[in-house]
Amino acid sequence: MIKKPSKSIKKPPKVPKLGEIWDIDLRGNVGHEQGNVRPALVIAIHPQTKLATIIPLTSQTDAARFPYTLMIKKTTSSGLTTDSVVMIFQLRSCSYDRLQAKRGDLEKSIFIQVKTLVKQYLSL
Numbered sequence: 142m143i144k145k146p147s148k149s150i151k152k153p154p155k156v157p158k159l160g161e162i163w164d165i166d167l168r169g170n171v172g173h174e175q176g177n178v179r180p181a182l183v184i185a186i187h188p189q190t191k192l193a194t195i196i197p198l199t200s201q202t203d204a205a206r207f208p209y210t211l212m213i214k215k216t217t218s219s220g221l222t223t224d225s226v227v228m229i230f231q232l233r234s235c236s237y238d239r240l241q242a243k244r245g246d247l248e249k250s251i252f253i254q255v256k257t258l259v260k261q262y263l264s265l
Contacts, residue, residue: 155240157183157193160252162219164241165195175199175231180220180244182227182252184259191237196255198225209262213251220244229258 157163161183170176175197185194198213200223205212209229215221221244247255259265 155237156188157186157237157240157243159183159186160247160249162198162221162244162247163195164244165197165235166239166241167197167235174233175228178241180225182247182255184232184255185234187234192234193237193240194232194234196227196229196259197231197233198227200225202226204228209258211251211254211258213247216245216248218245219247227255227258229255229262232259232262 162180163183164178165181166178167174167176167181168178180198181195182198183193183195186192198221202212202224204210204226207228207230211227211229212224213219213221213227214224
């Protein structure tokens with residue numbers, strides 16, 4: 142008996158790394174939570190449970206008026222198409238299954254600024 146090739150193409154596993162920016166599906170939001178598919182910054186990973194701690198980004202630059210935000214400029218390395226605001230106060234963990242596609246990497250010096258704001262926000 143001849144075995145037919147599988148029609149399904151196996152996708153490579155989504156394994157985020159610290160400082161990466163991914164398009165992430167945050168549909169199912171409630172209240173003021175960020176929703177829809179949007180870029181988000183990975184700030185922590187828990188590979189055993191396949192959870193990533195992320196911070197959503199918004200292209201609505203007026204969001205920078207809120208405390209615990211950071212404006213970042215679009216760059217080719219980040220994969221962002223517009224200047225965006227990192228909203229530290231929207232910090233959350235989510236399944237790797239919500240990850241859609243990697244956009245790029247945040248510049249190391251900016252990632253350090255984000256981590257500092259996270260520590261301040263969490264009073265660490």
